[in-house]
Amino acid sequence: MSNVAQYDVESIRNDFPILATEVHGKPLVYLDNAASSQHPVQVIHAIKDLYESGYSNIHRGVHQLSQDATKAYENSRAAIRGFINADCIHEIIFTSGTTESINLVAQSYARPLLKKGDEILITHMEHHSNIVPWQMICEQTGAELKVVPISDQGELEMDRFAELLSEKTKIVSVVHVSNALGTVNPIKEIIDAAHAKGIAVLVDGAQAVSHIPVDVQALGCDFYAFSGHKLYGSTGIGALYGKEKLLNKMPPYKGGGDMILSVSFEKTEYNTLPYKFEAGTPNIAGAIGLGTAIEYVQSIGLGAIAAHEHGLLEYATSKLKEIDGLRIIGQAEQKAGLISFVLDQVHPHDIGTLLDMEGVAIRTGHHCAQPVMERYKIPATARASFAMYNTFAEIDVLNEAIKKTIGMFS
């Protein structure tokens, strides 16, 4: 809790209008950030201002508004580049989110490359969006999906990873931070091991970018995917980082406008990066909002945010561990700010409803990670996930609400 003195959580909270609302007559305690985070006024205003005074379709427009909107859109791309320290701007492709980013890599990178007998390596803690696209590739190419197991604590079994990484492996796709367990995976180690065998690595950073500083060059990953709506931006926007060398070789993922240089019915010449992968009119406002969200995060500093959230995690973990009959699912050494838990006496679905009546928003269910649930032989978990604006007092509210829930059921 040492960083709390400098970290002005109250002034951050003032930037998020929704945090002042009440739910069922109680102050909102928003702990569902892993599903989607809230928006600061800066982002809301950026989007509002765009629509009120700066909106137009981008690219190819000669008029002033189009030029302004194009500039703002491209500035956001530049902001993302800086945020994850990509080498160049055109390595940043706007997508609708993590899911589309992963599908893009699966279809454009993996599908042309893979054949029968090849293997795709993922882990047991992946979100469905990092499982299903690969199963589709397996069906389409005859390749096989291999899965790195996880330990009882919720950590990857790295010796099994080393064994599964073989001559047959053509791509490794791994989650940076697990949305179901909170585990921060040793992705640098994974990337280095894969690269030693010439295998490309995609990192699902959906749960990472808002919680820990990410430097794609230092990591060396070939692809990095994330969503705007978990990074204080809006839904329907996200990004894929890819190494220029690989992106250049990949065929487009979707066909349409903006991704071509010239079209005739005989031959179409594809546009250069990143536009080759951005067919159709994009989510302009979403992209501009995301750029603003990133600037906002940078103004506070991911280091400070990470330290604050770590403090929350430690505090919440120690509090929740004292509760009789509460079991934390996912006790990895390295964790980001979320706690998945189950109660002996109360099903997660009931926990969700009862906490909601106390104004506490958490998520219950399988968190789109059914293999994780099956691994720990539970139908679902309750999950509290933290963001930069959560407070220690809110953890106390959560703690009391859980105790009250247990009281009602005993």
Place this chain on the structure above:
Amino acid sequence: MDNLRELYQEVILDHNKNKRNYRKIENPDGFAHGVNPLCGDQIDVYLDLKDGVVEDISFDGQGCAICTSSASMMTVALKGKTEAEAQALFKSFHHALTDEKQHPEDVPLGKLKVLTGVKEFPVRVKCATLAWHTFDAAFKKLKDEITTE
């Protein structure tokens, strides 16, 4: 909080804790497996019919309190009912939870009425109806088997 008390009434909490007819029936006449992917509720319903009457009915599986108590109460309500009565009760229960308007053919719900508080919690309605849908599936499968045999 009043809504919450409506939802989690003593009777419901009691059925959740002390489940009635929570067991397998070996070689049942009818059987179905029901899943609510939203919250992971999973329920198996076992059914024995004799001369058009529900002679025995039971369930097992795992679910939230609403799902479990609804299943438990359903087995109590359905035992001894004729096929037609069981169907009418299912329909009436379903209407009571999902429909705004009254249906003239609806029958009294009796003790099942305590579950209607779930109406105030739209995301939980499926929890309360899962067991019934599973029963209905078991029943229909059984009827199909009889008519196709």
